[in-house]
Amino acid sequence: MITRRIYEEEHSIFRETVRRWAEKEVFPHGEKWREDGIVSRDIWRSAGEQGFLCMYADEKYGGLGVDDFRYDMILSEEIAPREQGLFIPLHNRIVGPYIHKSGSDAQRDRFMPGVVSGETVLAIAMTEPGTGSDLAGIKTRAEDKGDHWLLNGSKTYISNGLLAGLVVVAARTNPEKSHAIGLFLVEDGMPGFQRGRKLKKLGLHSQDTAELFFEDVKIPKENVLGDPEQGFKLMMTNLAEERLMGSVGFLAHAEHGFAITMEYIQERRAFGRAIGTFQNSRFKMAEMRTKLDAAWAFVDHCAMEHMNGDLTAEMAAEAKLFVSELEGFVADECLQLHGGAGYMAEYEISRVFADARISRIYAGSSEIMKEIIGRKLGLDDRKRN
Ligand SMILES: Cc1cc2nc3c(=O)[nH]c(=O)nc-3n(C[C@H](O)[C@H](O)[C@H](O)COP(=O)(O)OP(=O)(O)OC[C@H]3O[C@@H](n4cnc5c(N)ncnc54)[C@H](O)[C@@H]3O)c2cc1C
Structure with a gap:
């Protein structure tokens, strides 16, 4: 995997904190939550206690007053690979900003304390x-x-x-x-x-x-x-951040699919050798590694643009299109490399495959992403002569 250049020392420390918390408080409950069809309320409060919710919120609301998109990237990178139903990114970067940026002082005063503590989950x-x-x-x-x-x-x-x-x-x-x-x-x-x-x-x-x-x-x-009467404009503006945020989680999830497949193909044997040593497996993994690295470079670039206030709707659409399609491709190839085991619920790759399928649909489907990008190219079919 490429060295990510966008993170600094404080981000690594934060990542360790998130990782420890997720190992202890999140992942052990995954199976139960999947059976229940819902995560617990307690996990939201726990995330709030850790200071993981809407860090950009003012200190008077319990926030940190730190608006650094990279902290939310880290939360997503650490949680999304193994727990797909805890939608902290939706809370923090998709809905939270509506109140934080577009709400009135009175609305922020009323709602942000609960949003930051995890008492109030957002949708x-x-x-x-x-x-x-x-x-x-x-x-x-x-x-x-x-x-x-x-x-x-x-x-x-x-x-x-x-x-x-x-x-x-x-x-x-x-x-x-x-x-x-x-x-x-x-x-x-x-x-x-x-x-x-x-x-x-x-x-x-x-x-x-x-x-x-x-x-x-x-x-x-x-x-x-x-x-x-202007909510449409607001939604269109916020959708760029939503699509970039989604891309980070999709890519981290694809990376996880790749990692568990690396392990599997080195252990599983056929015809007297590890299946990972077949040229086909090696080429598949090499192709995926290349595409994943290219995607990280692009996502990190978009994140920097976003932090500088320069992320356009088209660029966010490109990230969402490219990464969600890649996630689907990786999940499918990795399942294939698992053989029949890949189709079994007890192998995690089957879940990666099923969970990945939504990324090409929600937050704007791949087709809609192509519309947004294509329109910017001036190729709008409404412009007929
Ligand atoms: C698990 C899940 C979670 C979701 N969470 C939320 C949420 O929190 N909040 C929320 O508001 N929504 C949510 N959604 C909805 C999601 O954003 C929509 O499903 C998505 O935008 C697609 O809309 P649709 O389902 O109506 O499909 P349709 O719009 O009916 O599209 C059907 C097909 O037609 C294609 N299509 C549509 N228009 C065009 C076009 N102009 N050109 C070419 N092809 C086109 C689409 O790409 C798609 O392939 C969620 C959906 C799912 C499944």
Whole structure:
């Protein structure tokens, strides 16, 4: 693996702390959480106690006031390979910034202490039964009733959907304007807010992906995030960070698949030799190693761009496209190198394979990533002569 140049001494120390915590508090519970279809609430509080949640939050909220994306990369690199359902990156870098950056002082005062301590788990609800990729097509609506908003609709496939104490919900706010979408802070216990099934999935078995329902939910005006017609813009801006954050976890997960396969092919024997010594195995591993190294270099480059405020939507889309496709490729090749064992639940590679499949779909599918990149190239089919 290439030497990563983006990390400094303090990051290595932090990595050790995360590693020790994950070995003790996270990984031993994986099997139980996968059976339960959900991680424990306690692990969120434990992460909060360690100071791992929304480190960028102000000290007055219990945060560290340190906005260094690399700490979140480390959390993802250390946790994602072996525990795929604990969505700290979603909490820290996908939903947290909506409140931290786009929320009002009053919203930060109310919500950030719980978000930092792990009492309040975060989720974001954009996708609906009728639409996912086409965000402008959402049907959930919020009506301005003077002193509050009235929210009606439903969402599906929502990560942290059952554990979440606070959900950022996207809803249409002006029926005449297709892009007039507002973001509403929906709190656990609000009358009319209900959670549906814990959805059964191909992989990510410890992730509580769920449906959410809103029936005449009265949303106080102080729970609107920013301008109630400009939520779409906000989502588009934040999606770049979300896609880069996802890429880090996908790549770390692929790296783990590679590592367990290295071990397996050196032990397993066929025709009187370790299967890793066949030219085919050596070439497969060499190809994967090369692609993984290239991906790390690209992801690290994107991370530096992000920290300098220069990460574009297209570059984040390139990272997400390249890395999620690579993760799928590595998971598939590594499973093949395991032979029949790779298809057995007791071999970890089978889980890597199933868990990896979602990366090409959520946070914007590979096809949507290509649309974003292609449009920037000026190849927009809406520009017909
Ligand atoms: C486990 C899991 C967790 C999730 N977590 C969340 C969450 O926390 N919050 C949230 O809001 N959503 C979440 N999602 C939803 C996810 O983001 C969507 O599933 C995803 O964006 C795709 O939308 P869709 O399922 O409606 O597919 P569709 O939009 O129906 O797409 C179906 C197919 O058509 C393709 N397609 C669509 N449009 C185009 C186009 N213009 N050109 C070419 N091809 C196209 C797609 O790429 C895909 O292959 C989650 C989904 C899963 C499965």
